[in-house]
Amino acid sequence: MSRFTSFCRTTALAVLATGTCLSAAHADSTLTIATVNNGDMIIMRQLSGEFEKAHPGIHLNWVTLEENVLRQRVTTDIATGAGQFDIMTIGNYEVPIWAKQKWLAEVQPAADYDVNDILPAVRAGLTVNDRIYALPFYAESVMTYYRTDLFKKAGITMPEAPTYEQIRQYADKITDKSNQVYGMCLRGKPGWGENMAYVTSLVNTFGGQWFGMGWKPMLDSAAWKSAINWYVSILNADGPPGATSNGFNENLALFASGHCGMWIDSTVAGGMLFDPKQSQVASKVGFAPVPKGSFGKGPTWLWSWNLAIPASSKHTQDAQTFITWATSKEYVQLVAKQKGWVAVPAGTRQSTYDNADYKKAAPFASFVLNAINTADPNGQTAQPRPYGGAQFVGIPQFQAIGTQVGQTIAAALSGQMQVDQALAAAQSSTTRTMRQSGYTH
Structure with a gap:
C-alpha cells in the first residue's frame, strides 16, 4: 500500500x-x-x-x-x-x-x-x-602494505620512503612459493580502473605519461617500457599465479588470508587489513608510502x-x-x-x-589523512601534459582507451605478448582513438 x-x-x-x-x-x-x-x-x-x-x-x-x-x-x-x-x-x-x-x-x-x-x-x-x-x-590515495613478520624473518626493514628498486629486492627475499606466500601482489585484472589505475601511477613515477602536448600518445616511450618491464618481471618472479585475474578485491583477499608479502594499492584497504574480523594477518601489517621510481614524485593517486x-x-x-x-x-x-x-x-x-x-x-589513520590531503592528481609529469589525473586521464575517451590498453598490458603479464610488442600495440590503438575523437589529425 x-x-x-x-x-x-x-x-x-x-x-x-x-x-x-x-x-x-x-x-x-x-x-x-x-x-x-x-x-x-x-x-x-x-x-x-x-x-x-x-x-x-x-x-x-x-x-x-x-x-x-x-x-x-x-x-x-x-x-x-x-x-x-x-x-x-x-x-x-x-x-x-x-x-x-x-x-x-x-x-x-x-x-x-x-x-x-x-x-x-x-x-x-x-x-x-x-x-x-x-x-x-x-x-x-595509495600506499604500500607489507607483512612485518616476513620482513623481520628476512632481516630487512622497510624504509620511510621506499624505491621500486628496493621493493623488487624485498619481494625476492620474502617470496616462499612452497608455502603460497608471494612477495608482491598487484592489480593484474584488465580495466581502466583496475590494472591501469595502478599501472598509470607506476608509469608516472618512472617518468612516463599517457600524452604529451598536442595529445600525442607516449605509450611506446622508454619510461613506459621501463615501468611495464618492472611490473611484469616482479609479478612473474614473486607474484601469485593467475595475476591477470586479480583486481582490488582479489588482492585484498589474498593479503588478508596471508598469501601476500607486499601489496601496493588503495589506502582504503587498511580498514579491512587491520580488522581482526576480516584479516588473518591484522597484527602483522605494516604500511609505508607508495614507492618512487626514477622520476620521483609524479601526479599522485586520489x-x-x-x-x-x-x-x-x-x-x-x-x-x-x-x-x-x-x-x-x-x-x-x-x-x-x-x-x-x-x-x-x-x-x-x-x-x-x-x-x-x-x-x-586505525593505526594508519593519520598516514591516510596526510596521503589524501597531499595527493596531487594534477601534479607535474616528466614532460608537460594537456590532461589532469594521476591514475586516470580526465577525458571521456579514457574509459575505452584505458580498458583496451589494460587488456594489452594483461597480455604482456600473462606472456602472450612481449612488453615492447604490447606497448607498440597500445600506442597504435590509442593513436587511432585520439584521431577518431578529433584530438589529433
Missing part, C-alpha cells in the same frame, strides 16, 4: 468533504542503487535496513556489481538516459565529465550535513562551477567512490535523502557501533580523523 493510498483511506471524511485527497502524503518510492562489490559498500547494504526503518515510504533495490561491470552498466545507462538507476556509485573521474554533460542532478544537502567537514581535496573533485554533483562514500543521482531519476528527492544518510556523520557512527571503528568509511570526513576512538582503532 502506498503512503498516498493509506493517507486517503484514513482521511475519508476529508475526501468526502473536499472531493480530493490532501496532498501532504506522496506515493512510496523504490530507489534502484547501482554499487560496487567492495567491502564498504557491502556494509552499507547490510546497514540500509536502518534507513528504511527511519523512512518507511522509501524502499531500496540493490544492484551490486563487480567493478568493471558496474562501470560499463552505469556509463551505458546514463549516456542513453535509460533511467534504470536512481543512485549510482561513480568515481571522481566520472563526476565532472558527467556533470558538464548535464547527466547528474545537483546535490544540495541540508546545513546539518556539514559539507565543509568533507576533506577539501575530495570535495573539489565533486564540484563543478561551485555546485556539488555527488557525495563521497569513501576516498583513497580516488573517491561517490553516490550520485542521474538526472533521469524520477525520485531525486528520495535519492538525495538516501545519499546524504549514507555519507553522513551519523552513518559513520552507525558503522562504528555495528562493525567497529576500524571499519568506518575512510578518507572523506575530517571529523572521522579527529575522533579519538578511530585513531586508536
Whole structure:
C-alpha cells in the first residue's frame, strides 16, 4: 500500500468533504542503487535496513556489481538516459565529465550535513562551477602494505620512503612459493580502473605519461617500457599465479588470508587489513608510502567512490535523502557501533580523523589523512601534459582507451605478448582513438 493510498483511506471524511485527497502524503518510492562489490559498500547494504526503518515510504533495490561491470552498466545507462538507476556509485573521474554533460542532478544537502567537514581535496573533485554533483562514500590515495613478520624473518626493514628498486629486492627475499606466500601482489585484472589505475601511477613515477602536448600518445616511450618491464618481471618472479585475474578485491583477499608479502594499492584497504574480523594477518601489517621510481614524485593517486543521482531519476528527492544518510556523520557512527571503528568509511570526513576512538582503532589513520590531503592528481609529469589525473586521464575517451590498453598490458603479464610488442600495440590503438575523437589529425 502506498503512503498516498493509506493517507486517503484514513482521511475519508476529508475526501468526502473536499472531493480530493490532501496532498501532504506522496506515493512510496523504490530507489534502484547501482554499487560496487567492495567491502564498504557491502556494509552499507547490510546497514540500509536502518534507513528504511527511519523512512518507511522509501524502499531500496540493490544492484551490486563487480567493478568493471558496474562501470560499463552505469556509463551505458546514463549516456542513453535509460533511467534504470536512481543512485549510482561513480568515481571522481566520472563526476565532472558527467556533470558538464548535464547527466547528474545537483546535490544540495541540508546545513546539518556539514559539507565543509568533507576533506577539501575530495570535495573539489565533486564540484563543478561551485555546485556539488555527488557525495563521497569513501576516498583513497595509495600506499604500500607489507607483512612485518616476513620482513623481520628476512632481516630487512622497510624504509620511510621506499624505491621500486628496493621493493623488487624485498619481494625476492620474502617470496616462499612452497608455502603460497608471494612477495608482491598487484592489480593484474584488465580495466581502466583496475590494472591501469595502478599501472598509470607506476608509469608516472618512472617518468612516463599517457600524452604529451598536442595529445600525442607516449605509450611506446622508454619510461613506459621501463615501468611495464618492472611490473611484469616482479609479478612473474614473486607474484601469485593467475595475476591477470586479480583486481582490488582479489588482492585484498589474498593479503588478508596471508598469501601476500607486499601489496601496493588503495589506502582504503587498511580498514579491512587491520580488522581482526576480516584479516588473518591484522597484527602483522605494516604500511609505508607508495614507492618512487626514477622520476620521483609524479601526479599522485586520489580516488573517491561517490553516490550520485542521474538526472533521469524520477525520485531525486528520495535519492538525495538516501545519499546524504549514507555519507553522513551519523552513518559513520552507525558503522562504528555495528562493525567497529576500524571499519568506518575512510578518507572523506575530517571529523572521522579527529575522533579519538578511530585513531586508536586505525593505526594508519593519520598516514591516510596526510596521503589524501597531499595527493596531487594534477601534479607535474616528466614532460608537460594537456590532461589532469594521476591514475586516470580526465577525458571521456579514457574509459575505452584505458580498458583496451589494460587488456594489452594483461597480455604482456600473462606472456602472450612481449612488453615492447604490447606497448607498440597500445600506442597504435590509442593513436587511432585520439584521431577518431578529433584530438589529433
